[in-house]
Amino acid sequence: MPVAALNQFDVVIVGGGLVGMSLAASLDGHGLRVLQLEATVARPLLPGWDERHFALGRASIERLRRIGAWSDSIDAHPIREIHVSRAGEFGRVLLRAADQGLTEYGCTAPARLLVGALEHRLAAATDIERWRPARLQRFVCGADSVELQVEYQDQLQTLQARLLVAADGTDSPIRTACAIPTECVDYQQTALVCAAEFERASGGRAFERFTESGPVAVLPLSERRCGVVFSHDRNDAEAALALADADYARLLQQRFGHRLGRVQRLGPRQPWPLRLLTADRLIDRRVVLIGNAAQTIHPMGAQGFNLGLRDAGTLANLMVAERVDVGAAGLLERYAELRASDRAQSIALSHGLVRLTVPGDLPSTLLRGFGMMMVDRISPLRDALARASMGYRGAVS
Numbered sequence: 050m051p052v053a054a055l056n057q058f059d060v061v062i063v064g065g066g067l068v069g070m071s072l073a074a075s076l077d078g079h080g081l082r083v084l085q086l087e088a089t090v091a092r093p094l095l096p097g098w099d100e101r102h103f104a105l106g107r108a109s110i111e112r113l114r115r116i117g118a119w120s121d122s123i124d125a126h127p128i129r130e131i132h133v134s135r136a137g138e139f140g141r142v143l144l145r146a147a148d149q150g151l152t153e154y155g156c157t158a159p160a161r162l163l164v165g166a167l168e169h170r171l172a173a174a175t176d177i178e179r180w181r182p183a184r185l186q187r188f189v190c191g192a193d194s195v196e197l198q199v200e201y202q203d204q205l206q207t208l209q210a211r212l213l214v215a216a217d218g219t220d221s222p223i224r225t226a227c228a229i230p231t232e233c234v235d236y237q238q239t240a241l242v243c244a245a246e247f248e249r250a251s252g253g254r255a256f257e258r259f260t261e262s263g264p265v266a267v268l269p270l271s272e273r274r275c276g277v278v279f280s281h282d283r284n285d286a287e288a289a290l291a292l293a294d295a296d297y298a299r300l301l302q303q304r305f306g307h308r309l310g311r312v313q314r315l316g317p318r319q320p321w322p323l324r325l326l327t328a329d330r331l332i333d334r335r336v337v338l339i340g341n342a343a344q345t346i347h348p349m350g351a352q353g354f355n356l357g358l359r360d361a362g363t364l365a366n367l368m369v370a371e372r373v374d375v376g377a378a379g380l381l382e383r384y385a386e387l388r389a390s391d392r393a394q395s396i397a398l399s400h401g402l403v404r405l406t407v408p409g410d411l412p413s414t415l416l417r418g419f420g421m422m423m424v425d426r427i428s429p430l431r432d433a434l435a436r437a438s439m440g441y442r443g444a445v446s
């Protein structure tokens with residue numbers, strides 16, 4: 050393959066997922082030379098592209114708005130209440146935005162339209178160069194810069210950057226090349242995601258329901274439609290995916306109950322394997338990890354993109370303030386320091402919620418029931434859970 054001339058950038062962001070795009074949008078207009086690479090070929094963002102609906106906290110919506118990636122065409126629906134319960138046990142937690150003097154905790158938004166809004170924002174960017182499909186092949190970190198080789202337009206392009214950002218997802222090739230160890234908990238579950246129409250409208254209430262075979266989240270969409278994330282034991286997921294709609298509706302009804310009446314219609318189902326994967330370090334020489342490359346968490350608690358957006362926001366703020374050498378060791382150490390507590394708390398919250406599904410003996414079942422009742426009755430606990438749901442954590446403005 051022919052080798053093209055050397056290109057110089059301040060930052061190369063590897064990964065054009067939600068987090069990589071959010072970082073690129075945050076850096077536009079600040080005079081930094083930014084290149085973003087995405088390995089896959091762009092596909093039209095049609096229905097079926099990604100069936101997920103994300104729950105976004107208020108802080109995330111504010112951040113997306115600030116970077117110009119939030120528009121009215123995102124079909125967003127408010128989350129006014131969050132109902133947490135466990136099948137077959139007493140006690141539940143009901144968080145109400147009105148109790149905090151708010152109209153809503155956040156909203157749901159289709160993954161497809163969120164990506165569309167970021168694409169639209171980046172199409173108008175002045176400082177961001179985007180290569181797609183382009184794959185990072187190898188890189189060597191030096192004292193002052195990183196040298197990268199990228200396969201793009203049938204050539205091996207050689208680039209230099211002050212900083213290499215790994216926004217390259219759960220299996221991050223950059224994290225592996227830097228030999229950054231990870232800790233992994235395989236939940237042995239697969240989430241099936243779909244839209245569902247119920248007999249009654251949810252009225253802005255989101256549900257997190259824990260059952261012995263895994264959690265079910267039901268998120269408010271328009272009228273009687275909801276977004277469903279239903280976790281299945283990995284061995285059962287394929288069979289659940291193959292079920293006829295009427296049989297799957299029955300299964301969902303059994304696990305979720307009748308809070309919204311009968312399940313009347315289902316959209317197409319998509320499978321997502323579930324695991325917790327955390328990098329032991331967020332930084333290496335002239336390399337930083339953000340988003341799923343840094344931590345991939347269970348969707349229960351809806352923290353993943355909210356957290357990745359705070360990674361991107363923190364890093365962008367530090368880079369914009371520094372400007373001269375955005376890959377300097379001091380800046381990267383500061384980033385790791387700033388992200389530590391938010392990251393640890395978000396991972397603990399999502400993993401803790403998943404642990405609620407583990408079947409237990411009578412004393413632990415009673416404890417869990419009382420725990421839920423206590424959280425429901427003690428306002429500081431309820432407020433802490435509500436703040437986490439809204440995404441007000443970490444030092445990002």
Ligand SMILES: Cc1cc2nc3c(=O)[nH]c(=O)nc-3n(C[C@H](O)[C@H](O)[C@H](O)COP(=O)(O)OP(=O)(O)OC[C@H]3O[C@@H](n4cnc5c(N)ncnc54)[C@H](O)[C@@H]3O)c2cc1C
Nearest residue numbers: 064066067068088103104185217218340341348353354355
């Ligand atoms: C079922 C489900 C429901 C969820 N619901 C929510 C929710 O309600 N709220 C929420 O906040 N979060 C939610 N999440 C989490 C959220 O989806 C993730 O946190 C987020 O999408 C991570 O984005 P990312 O950009 O870090 O990674 P990715 O989306 O994985 O992007 C990584 C990109 O890097 C590219 N790449 C990899 N290697 C290379 C290379 N060598 N060269 C070039 N490009 C490369 C890949 O092609 C990919 O596009 C959910 C997750 C799941 C599975």
